[in-house]
Each structure stands twice: as C-alpha cells, then as structure tokens.
Amino acid sequence: MSAIEDLKSMLKTLNMYHTAEKLNDLLIQSTEKSLSYENFLEKIFKCELNSREQKRLETRMKWASFHEYKTLDEFDLSEQQSLSKRQFNQIKELTWLEQGYNLILLGPPGVGKTHLSVGLGIHAVKSGYKVYFTSMNDLIQLLKTQEILSTSRNKVKRISEADLLIIDDLMFMAMEKHEANLFFQLINKLYGQTSIIITSNKGPEDWGELLGDPAITTAILDRIVHKCEVISLCGDSYRVKHRKTIFCTN
Ligand code: ADP
Ligand code: MG
Numbered sequence: 001m002s003a004i005e006d007l008k009s010m011l012k013t014l015n016m017y018h019t020a021e022k023l024n025d026l027l028i029q030s031t032e033k034s035l036s037y038e039n040f041l042e043k044i045f046k047c048e049l050n051s052r053e054q055k056r057l058e059t060r061m062k063w064a065s066f067h068e069y070k071t072l073d074e075f076d077l078s079e080q081q082s083l084s085k086r087q088f089n090q091i092k093e094l095t096w097l098e099q100g101y102n103l104i105l106l107g108p109p110g111v112g113k114t115h116l117s118v119g120l121g122i123h124a125v126k127s128g129y130k131v132y133f134t135s136m137n138d139l140i141q142l143l144k145t146q147e148i149l150s151t152s153r154n155k156v157k158r159i160s161e162a163d164l165l166i167i168d169d170l171m172f173m174a175m176e177k178h179e180a181n182l183f184f185q186l187i188n189k190l191y192g193q194t195s196i197i198i199t200s201n202k203g204p205e206d207w208g209e210l211l212g213d214p215a216i217t218t219a220i221l222d223r224i225v226h227k228c229e230v231i232s233l234c235g236d237s238y239r240v241k242h243r244k245t246i247f248c249t250n
Contacts, residue, residue: 018051019044057126063158064121064131067168072119079241080112082234091120091231094127097164097195102228105199110237113199117166120197129163136170143182159186162194170200170210180211184220191223198224 011020026047030040077088105113121131145152159165208217
C-alpha cells in the first residue's frame with residue numbers, strides 16, 4: 001500500500017471519511033501553496049469539521065419535514081405592510097427562540113403565514129436549532145397513531161426533542177375530546193423547553209371552537225400564550241395579487 005493509501009486508511013479508522021476522500025486534493029493544494037505544517041493541519045481539520053457540520057445541517061433539514069422550501073430572503077416585506085422591517089429583523093435574530101417564546105402568526109389566506117413560518121424554520125435549522133414542521137391535521141394523526149405505528153412514535157420523539165415546533169394551519173375542524181386531550185398533553189410536555197409557531201386564520205379567542213372543551217382550551221392557551229408574540233398579517237392574498245395567467249397580459 002502506498003503512503004497515501006496508508007494515510008487514507010488511518011483517516012477512515014479515525015472516522016475522518018471526508019478528509020480521506022479529499023486527501024489527494026488537500027495535499028496538492030497545500031504543496032502548491034507551500035503551507036506551513038500548522039496551516040496544513042488546520043486545513044485538514046477544517047475540511048473534516050465543515051463536512052460534519054454540513055451533514056448535521058442536512059439531517060436537521062430532513063428531520064424538520066418542511067412541506068416546501070421558502071426562505072426569509074424570498075419574503076418580500078413591501079408586500080406585507082403589517083410587519084415592519086425592524087420587527088422582521090427582530091424575529092430573524094431568533095432571540096425569541098433562544099428565550100423560549102412562542103409566535104402566533106394570524107391572518108387571512110395567502111398573506112404569507114406559512115411562508116414566514118417555513119422561512120423562520122429554515123433559518124433556525126441553519127442557525128443550528130432542531131425544528132419540526134407539521135400541519136395541525138398531520139400532528140393530530142401522529143399523536144393518535146403513536147401507540148400503534150413506530151413511524152409516528154419516531155416523529156413524536158423528534159417533536160419532543162425539537163427546539164422549535166411549527167404547527168401550520170390550526171384549522172377549524174371540530175376536534176374530538178380525545179384529540180384535544182392528546183394535543184394538550186403534547187403542549188404540556190413541550191412547555192418551557194420548545195418554542196412553538198402556530199399559524200392560523202383565527203385568533204386564540206376563537207380556538208375554543210376547534211378544541212371543543214373549554215377547560216382544555218384554557219389549559220392549552222395558558223401554556224402557549226404565557227410567553228408569546230402575536231403577529232397579525234393582513235392585506236390581500238399574495239396568490240391572488242400575483243396570479244399567474246396563461247393569457248398574454250398586453
Ligand atoms: P398563508 O399561509 O397565509 O395562506 P402562504 O404563506 O402560503 O400564505 O403564501 C401564499 C403564496 O404567496 C406562497 O407561494 C408565498 O410564498 C407567497 N407569498 C405570500 N406573501 C409573500 C411575501 N410577502 N413575499 C413573497 N411571497 C409571498
Ligand atoms: Mg398557510
């Protein structure tokens with residue numbers, strides 16, 4: 001075995017697979033630039049650390065289960081007058097997440113609630129946080145099937161380990177008491193350790209309709225609203241305003 005093959009094998013034994021793969025390139029570059037021993041070692045370790053961070057990021061992104069990829073950079077603030085640039089930058093800083101605050105994004109359909117929540121979620125994943133995105137419907141299905149399905153159990157486990165849970169579209173389908181109870185149990189478990197973003201077209205004062213039981217509603221609201229920022233988005237639907245057409249517009 002050549003010296004380089006020997007080195008690659010040793011790197012693999014040390015679980016430095018990425019560096020083993022890149023070793024030839026790293027050696028050529030370092031020779032060309034006449035790097036010092038110190039800089040060469042730095043290059044080797046940076047190569048491995050960057051690759052590991054990239055893998056962790058990819059795993060966190062996969063686990064987050066975003067239904068669509070919408071970033072904060074793609075969010076056009078001039079289209080959303082109810083959120084000032086200052087407020088936008090403030091929520092982008094993620095201090096609220098660090099401090100365990102929840103966000104409730106309210107507004108009619110098409111004003112960007114899902115876009116903003118996904119954008120914040122992706123930004124949080126890139127900043128090193130564990131995020132889980134789900135619709136309210138899917139969440140209830142997960143909670144109901146966790147006893148019998150290991151896939152649901154694994155997802156519920158990810159939710160409990162997440163720093164941020166995004167519940168998109170708190171719909172107004174009447175929930176059975178058993179379902180509202182499961183939802184309460186989850187909120188209670190996450191309370192104080194996981195931030196939650198909820199998007200909805202109705203405010204907390206109307207959530208009783210969805211959750212049915214007044215006692216459960218109060219208990220859930222109590223925990224969510226305790227440390228919470230409510231952001232009301234308004235205006236016309238972005239979809240309607242920017243409707244695509246198959247006809248020529250001139
Ligand atoms: P909501 O969840 O409030 O119903 P969405 O977030 O799904 O609305 O937005 C509908 C569509 O309009 C999406 O494709 C979204 O990317 C786009 N959109 C909404 N608001 C904005 C905005 N301010 N800037 C860019 N795109 C927007
Ligand atoms: Mg939506």
